[in-house]
Amino acid sequence: MSDVQGSILGNAVLRREDPTLLTGEDQYYDDLAVEGLVHIHFVRSVVAHANLTSVDISEATGMPGVIGVYTADNLEVAPHHGMPLLPPPFAMPLPAKGKVRFVGDIVAVVVAETHGQAVDAAEQIFIDYDYLPAIIDPWKALEADAPILFDEVGSNMCFETGLAMEDGDPTEGAHHVSSLQMDSQRLAAVPIEPNGAVAIPDGDKLTVWIPSQNPIAVRGALAGALGMEAENLRVAAPYGVGGGFGPKAGAYPEHILTATLARTLNKPIKWTELRSENMVSLQHGRAMNMKAKMAFDADGKITGFDVDLVAESGAYPGIGAILTTFTQTMIQGVYAIPAIRYHARSVVTNTTTTGAYRGAGRPEATQLLERILDVAADEMNMDPAELRRINLLQPEDFPVTTHGGASYDSGEYEAALDAALEAADYQGMLEDQAARRESGDPKQLGIGVSTYVEVTAPAGLHVEFGAVKVNEDGTVTARVGTSAHGQSHITSFSMIVSDMLGVPMDDITILQSDTDEIPRGSGTMGSRSLQTAGSALHVASETVLAKAKELAAHMLEASSDDIVKGEGGLHVAGVPANVVSWSELVAASNDDSKRPEGMEPELAHELDFDGQNATFPFGAHVSLVEVDTETGNVDMVRHIAVDDCGRILNPMIVEGQQHGGIAQGVAQALYEGIMYDSDGNPVTANLMDYAIPAASELISYETSNTQTDSPRNPLGAKGIGESGTIGSTPAIHNAVIDAVSHLGVRHIDMPLTANKVWSAIQEAR
Amino acid sequence: MSNTTQVGETASLACTINGAAFAVEVDPRRTLSDVIREDAGLTGTHLGCEHGVCGACTILVDGEPARSCLMLGVQANGHDITTIEGLANGDELHPIQQAMHESHGFQCAFCSPGFLMSTVALLAENPSPTRAEIREELSGNICRCTGYESIIKGVETAVELLAGNEPEQTGQTGQTGQTGQESAQ
Secondary structure, X not given: OOOEOOOOOOOOEOOOOHHHHOOOOOOOHHHOOOOOOEEEEEEEOOOOOEEEEEEEOHHHHOOOOEEEEEOOOOOOEEEEOOOOOOOHHHOEEEOOOOEEOOOOOEEEEEEEOOHHHHHHHHOOOEEEEEEOOOOOOHHHHOOOOOOOOOOOOOOOEEEEEEEOOOOOOOOOOOOEEEEEEEEEEEEOOOOOOOOEEEEEEEOOEEEEEOOOOOHHHHHHHHXXXXXXXXXXXXXXXXXXXXXXXXXXXXOOXXXXXXXHHHHHHOOOEEEEOOHHHHHHHXXXXXXXXXXXXXXXXXXXXXXXXXXXXXXXXXXXOOHXXXXXXXXXXXXXXXXXXXXXXXXXXXXXXOOOOEOOOOOXXXXXHHHHHHHHHHHHHHHHOOOHXXXXXXXXXXXXXXXXXXXXOOXXXXXXXXXXXXXXXXHHOHHHHHHHHHHHHHHOOOEEEEEEEEEEEOOEOOOOOOEEEEEEEEOOOOOEEEEEOOOOOOOOHHHHHHHHHHHHHOOOHHHEEEEOOEOOOOOOOOOOOOOOHHHHHHHHHHHHHHHHHHHHHHHHHHHHOOOHHHEEEEOXXXXXXOOOOOOEEHHHHHHHHOOOOOOOOOOXXXXXXXXXXXXXXXEOOXXXXXXXXXXXXXOOOEEEEEEEEEEEOEOOOOHHHHHHHHHHHHHHHHHHHHHOOOOEOOOOOEOOOOOOOOOOOOOOOOOOOEEEOOOOOOOOOOOOEOOOOOHHHHHHHHHHHHHHHHHHHHHOOOOOOOOOOHHHHHHHHHHHO | OXXXXXXXXXXXXXXXXXXXXXXXXXXXXXXXXXXXXXXXXXXXXXXXOOOOOOOOOEEXXXXXXXXXXXXXXXXXXXXXXXXXHHOOEOXXXXXXXXHHHHOOOOOOOOOHHHHHHHHHHHHHHOOOXXXXXXXXXXXXXXXXXXXXXXXXXXXXXXXXXXXXXXXXXXXXXXXXXXXXXXXXX
């Protein structure tokens, strides 16, 4: 790219997506106009754990507009299994058969001409429950006398993983050992557009529109569940998808039931998920309770780390059950740690199924490391930034393979820490804090630092499809297997193609998210899209350009080395007037008489780009908070983030990801948490009770970047989608504890609400 | 889009939507948001929660912001409704839309109709709000993607555009950065 003058790469190019999104012109799945559409509604268990004694649908069946009412008695669908790595008995019967296992389990299904009629009929379905004791606490779920969700399994544990589990305690005999139990509480992703589906049958074929991060994978899952040939099934996400954040990546039971009944009834059916459904149906995130010990020598060097955690998988375990392996991969963080023992057990409880949520297993590792380091710094009377610094992995340590098996590609961790401390004026912050403590002001300052490394394009997600084709009119069509839902891929990807070919961005069409257009791909998740699909388009464009240059050289009777990009096409260097346009090039490529011997027709190339491995973004955050020690209220004052995502393609889009990521990280630290009562009733199942911060709660963040290229792709890129979330939460968490640590407070679990902070202060006094 | 059920009597609704007269017989229990989306076919108004918290469905009723999911359709009788479709002038974006574009205001943009309508109301009442006032006035709208900073910058940019000033650009269009020039090798 360095041979291109005035490259657009690295510039804040405004989004191509905006004009039609900002006018309401673009359609999301719920906006699609479909002739003869009927509506589906799910009747959900209001009890967390019970045997179903009867489900009476007789009243509902005759209600106005009702087309069909279904229960396990008259609808047979293969049980939905959310994760092939887990034993088959954990599958979810559709609809619930004999037993319900969480509030939200689908007991009956109504299809009616209007959504209102379906809801009316649902209210006339009478369910008798024979209550069973519910299990909510994940540690108690492991106990021998715990209520069991799946009798045929005999235990609530669904997955177990670990490192050095047979070895002894790596903290034994150390100079100093700090210990901590902390909760990375259960969160709801809450994309502002809920889930849904529109399934349209056409003979043997079926089209399913879903708001999805990965329509290609959903097609695979639906084809299996419906017993259809994949080629008869088109799954697509509309141009508008209203956010995802992880849980919109997979096929949901509701998708399967909607598609099944569309086929059975031979009618197009729409499922419009209501928010109160979304809060119990869309997979939750985090939900890990962690116990740890960290050992140090007399200089503060870490000598060992011991972790035992339990992850809540919800009632029907899915990907959430195995995210403990991501935590395991990243449990060493940015530090040189000689010995790590790690043990993670995933358990089923009478709660909503858990899955990926922005960070997905990695935030938990960082939160634990960064909190226990602050606990240790407090106990050893060391500066938290200094304690981190002396334990950081250094550039000369690379290549690094961690205890968890991660192969870090590149990292300048101390540089990021220094940049964040400098941007924060860390010394100044410490002085302000000391002055405030001296004055006895009820409002105390707290400073929190976190350093992190995370993994993007993990777990084999480093391979992606990309294709570039120059059309007869000189425009370009590019296709990718990723599936954007707010990440501005149309802009980023057309920047890559435009930069390589010299074709204006507006003449480039980016296709994604539709199995009719895209043969394969892994969707958008794990902050993987730019480094994988972006790299695929880079390589495909490069290949097309090389071929076009060869063709132009043949046409202009020049050497292809002398051919350069110019206004509207290719020309011989220094002779810009004699340009061969892209449409002329395509025409020549398809003309046997004009093409060099041995050259294949068409100016097109497609490939599966393989980055060989994941990439590892990193950074450092510093947070300053003010805590009112009389009320426990926390106000953020400043938040400084230095995030390194490798080489930056579009800084405007990167900044947007940092800001959004930080906001969700703040939300976990201070506001959000899904809660259940002891009977398994969700008490935060709408947006009145689940506290998503608004603009009035948040502040303006100070974001910047260091740039350390990844060697694993030609763009030098790493992911940025999840960094803000991973880096910010522990910095804020540490800052709040720091504000009240002089009062004797050692730890408070998130979210750090005024009530919890105030109570902790009272307890410490 | 869907057939309206007649549970008992329907009621007459006559209002203006984006300056045009609109009349329909509606089931009295239907929400205004459903009437706008399904009867008027204006799907730019989005439903994020249907219990009045997220603000995605915000419209203007006689110039005042209102959550269309919390109003019944019949309550709009005789009123002047403005939705997101009423902002742009043909292909020309409304200055607030243009400002949001220039500030990378939104990502998935599902919440954007509500934010845009709230901003129209905010700037009509207070043409040069402070940053704190913007945060407070937009606190009835939830965005999950952006952390709000870019939206607030968008409002500030809109203030400049509406005042006829040249705002500071966050980004550039692809075309200005576009080049076909390549150095000789």
